[in-house]
Amino acid sequence: GESVGLHLPTLSVQEGDNSIINCAYSNSASDYFIWYKQESGKGPQFIIDIRSNMDKRQGQRVTVLLNKTVKHLSLQIAATQPGDSAVYFCAESYNQGGKLIFGQGTELSVKP
Amino acid sequence: EAGVAQSPRYKIIEKRQSVAFWCNPISGHATLYWYQQILGQGPKLLIQFQNNGVVDDSQLPKDRFSAERLKGVDSTLKIQPAKLEDSAVYLCASRGQGKKTETQYFGPGTRLLVL
Numbered sequence: 001g002e003s004v005g006l007h008l009p010t011l012s013v014q015e016g017d018n019s020i021i022n023c024a025y026s027n028s029a030s031d032y033f034i035w036y037k038q039e040s041g042k043g044p045q046f047i048i049d050i051r052s053n054m055d056k057r058q059g060q061r062v063t064v065l066l067n068k069t070v071k072h073l074s075l076q077i078a079a080t081q082p083g084d085s086a087v088y089f090c091a092e093s094y095n096q097g098g099k100l101i102f103g104q105g106t107e108l109s110v111k112p
Numbered sequence: 113e114a115g116v117a118q119s120p121r122y123k124i125i126e127k128r129q130s131v132a133f134w135c136n137p138i139s140g141h142a143t144l145y146w147y148q149q150i151l152g153q154g155p156k157l158l159i160q161f162q163n164n165g166v167v168d169d170s171q172l173p174k175d176r177f178s179a180e181r182l183k184g185v186d187s188t189l190k191i192q193p194a195k196l197e198d199s200a201v202y203l204c205a206s207r208g209q210g211k212k213t214e215t216q217y218f219g220p221g222t223r224l225l226v227l
Contacts, residue, residue: 032214034214034215034216036218041220041223042220042221043116043203043218043219043220043221044155044203044218045218046215046216046217049214049215089154089155091154093214098160098167098168099145099157099160099168100155100157100216102153102154102155102156103154104152104153104154105152105153105154
């Protein structure tokens with residue numbers, strides 16, 4: 001069935017280090033991918049997205065990499081800060097504007 | 113620009129009772145989604161509206177869940193009667209129009225506990 005999964009359920013990093021959160025997706029027809037950050041008690045917050053015609057996209061301190069050959073998505077956070085501590089979800093969509101299929105999430109913990 | 117608004121933020125009910133959630137999307141957003149997020153999992157779509165029409169309700173348990181968006185703006189999601197397994201966060205999201213506008217923006221959610 002459809003699924004988007006994360007390789008690591010928890011990730012602990014030191015403040016200032018770079019973080020990499022990985023995600024595997026199963027639907028090769030997916031053409032849109034997005035990363036959300038969810039803090040405790042809040043709704044998912046948009047971080048960055050990428051379409052399938054790209055393999056890399058950069059934002060402020062974040063980079064998303066897409067490898068369609070192995071159906072893998074990653075989120076890189078540069079100079080991780082305590083405020084980055086949250087659960088990170090990747091999600092995919094295969095029809096424009098349609099539902100997002102979310103993975104389980106990775107909890108990022110930043111140690112000062 | 114104001115974000116997606118939801119109310120109430122928290123609700124505790126007993127099983128077999130009914131409950132309703134309200135969502136006000138970002139102004140001008142034609143597409144509205146309701147997701148259910150069970151603790152420790154990612155959100156799962158319940159229903160998608162385009163203006164006041166239903167686009168996808170294939171995952172909505174229609175024997176107990178209903179949703180409407182009568183005027184194409186605000187939406188309500190209702191559960192009647194509630195079951196213990198309905199305990200979850202109910203998230204509303206909205207999306208703007210246009211081919212390059214695919215980002216869904218989420219509200220803070222309504223946390224439902226069914227006892």
